Amino acid sequence: MTTTTLAPALDDAALDLLFHEARSVHTFAEGAVDPAEITAAYETLRWAPTAMNISPLRLTVVPVGAPRERLARHMAEGNRAKTLAAPLTVVAATDPGFHTRLDTLAPTRTGLAERLETQPEQRAEMARTNGLLQVGYLLLALRARGLAVGPMGGFDADALDADLHAASGWRSLLVVNVGRAAAPDGTHPRAGRLSADDVVVTLG
Template sequence: MTETTALETTTLEKLDPRGRQIVFTGARTSNTFADTPVTDDELADIWELTRWTPTMANTQPLRVVFVRTPEGKERLLPHIAEGNLEKTKAAPATAIVAYDNNWHEEIPNVFPIRPEMKDYFESDENARHGAGGWSAGLQAGAFILAVRAAGLAAGPIAGYDTAGVDKEFFPEGDWTTKMIVNIGHPGENPWFDRLPRVDTEAAVKWA
């Protein structure tokens, strides 16, 4: 298991302007991809960053399938909507970002101070799926930022057949697809013009 050293709270630093641009303000969804390969080491680096995302009680329900072989793409492409098909074909890797429906089974390992929580979530399916989906949402957002931080372009897509992907890749029903993200190096004309952000005055209130 990889370990990290916690930052001292008195030495927290801002991400520099270039880092902010790469991860946040300058990053765009990539709509085309170059034929430059993405290595398994690069994909592993994305996960290594993602796995440190905060989650409820450290439960970490997110799971990922990195589809990067012709055989894997053949299984995935029939379930992708037509408008997303070409970009998914072109991307050297596509991540099926899912969550583990049985994430609670890891609680004794990842949250050993409250092992009895496993039994609670085992007995309450609604609570299990609600809490799992909430934490997986945190991790899914961080996954996109991790792709960018690893020096690659992310192209999350919403147009796909969730049931079809789940049946093909998770036939036992243990994982559920939450998001699909194309990954690679930007191709020709990869970005749309930057679209407006919601005005801060409309999105933020102070109390």
């Protein structure tokens, strides 16, 4: 008889940290955040799944000072001040040239890199879909390290990429402010969520 061993589940405290009590934060407490936190978060999230392990997420860390002011020029007006004030900011992007790393990431996918080389539109779609998936992992990895996050989509992506990613060709997805929440929590009152009854359908 085959026995199944269940993986240990996270306890309520961990689930609160990641989900139940976690909030998107717009106002952070004073105090710098070491850029090494982003490196550590990535070292965790890189093991989470993407399609064929293509792993297209790329991260541009933007510290306070001239680099942040440069980034802020591309943010929407409503996001500019909070981006300048955040302890640390990260531009989450994708690499449309992810296929050039498939010898490391997917060595058993013989010929895939060569096929994708001639399919830039398919590469861009794959990179965006899987990059957004990895951004979700990034937010959870940062929360798991005790940090608060404020992801934003309000910015001029084309101008940002022309300025910050011209050499790499990366394409920005979201800008994420990172820090520790200001007391009491630096957030607006929490909005409602749809229940499982509204969104989960089991086929019979």
